[in-house]
Amino acid sequence: MTETGAIVGAENLSLDIGGVRRLDDVSLRFEGGGVSVVMGPNGAGKTLLLRCLHGLQAPTSGRVTLDGATLTDRDRLRQAMVFQAPVLLRRSVAANVDFALKARGIHDADWRNACLARVGLLERAGDSARRLSGGQQQRLALARALATRPQVLFLDEPTASLDPASALTIETAITEIAGEGVRVILVTHDVAQARRLASDVAFFARGRLVERCDATRFFDAPHSGEAAAYLAGRYVL
Numbered sequence: 001m002t003e004t005g006a007i008v009g010a011e012n013l014s015l016d017i018g019g020v021r022r023l024d025d026v027s028l029r030f031e032g033g034g035v036s037v038v039m040g041p042n043g044a045g046k047t048l049l050l051r052c053l054h055g056l057q058a059p060t061s062g063r064v065t066l067d068g069a070t071l072t073d074r075d076r077l078r079q080a081m082v083f084q085a086p087v088l089l090r091r092s093v094a095a096n097v098d099f100a101l102k103a104r105g106i107h108d109a110d111w112r113n114a115c116l117a118r119v120g121l122l123e124r125a126g127d128s129a130r131r132l133s134g135g136q137q138q139r140l141a142l143a144r145a146l147a148t149r150p151q152v153l154f155l156d157e158p159t160a161s162l163d164p165a166s167a168l169t170i171e172t173a174i175t176e177i178a179g180e181g182v183r184v185i186l187v188t189h190d191v192a193q194a195r196r197l198a199s200d201v202a203f204f205a206r207g208r209l210v211e212r213c214d215a216t217r218f219f220d221a222p223h224s225g226e227a228a229a230y231l232a233g234r235y236v237l
């Protein structure tokens with residue numbers, strides 16, 4: 001793998017919620033080129049991991065790093081996250097992207113339109129964001145994230161409820177973004193999608209990092225029984 005882009009890390013990261021350990025001593029680094037995929041059964045801790053890596057959730061112990069140093073609030077401006085259920089403003093599609101830009105002191109209609117075009121929403125720029133379908137809202141959330149020119153992009157099941165055409169639009173954008181050197185960390189349950197996009201995989205179960213390797217190895221010959229069972233559709237927490 002080629003060394004490229006920001007390096008996102010977790011060092012002995014643990015997270016307790018309500019007295020229950022949800023992430024357990026997770027240490028890993030996202031580096032190299034391409035798209036990193038995080039997989040694992042429901043409740044494995046994937047979303048919580050992303051929230052910690054993006055600085056939205058403070059770990060109980062351990063630390064999150066960006067380029068080797070502890071993540072700061074300022075660093076978070078270099079990162080963006082698209083959530084499973086994006087929250088949009090009750091304004092136009094364009095205004096949702098403009099808002100993200102304005103928060104960084106930027107007004108750039110051409111760039112906003114380029115971001116909307118990238119996710120196939122330029123024709124909907126003047127429509128109310130709340131009138132978009134679920135899949136279109138996901139695409140808008142991606143455009144909004146991209147508008148901030150992040151060096152790190154966290155995507156939490158961005159195509160979970162999308163039709164094949166919308167999913168393809170997002171997958172194409174993800175591939176392009178990663179090719180431009182953005183560190184893309186994608187949570188997905190879609191094994192076919194993960195096979196198409198992943199350069200490396202981190203597999204979680206019960207809050208623990210069970211397997212971490214390049215994608216070809218993971219899909220062709222997973223080492224752990226949990227990963228093999230998950231890929232065969234047999235592993236449920």
Ligand SMILES: Nc1ncnc2c1ncn2[C@@H]1O[C@H](COP(=O)(O)OP(=O)(O)OP(=O)(O)O)[C@@H](O)[C@H]1O
Nearest residue numbers: 017018022040041042043044045046047048049189
């Ligand atoms: N705010 C919270 N309060 C209590 N428990 C929580 C909270 N957030 C997450 N959990 C629990 O922590 C565990 C991990 O949640 P998380 O959302 O990270 O799972 P996930 O791997 O992303 O699952 P899925 O594939 O279903 O999205 C789950 O058992 C969940 O119920």
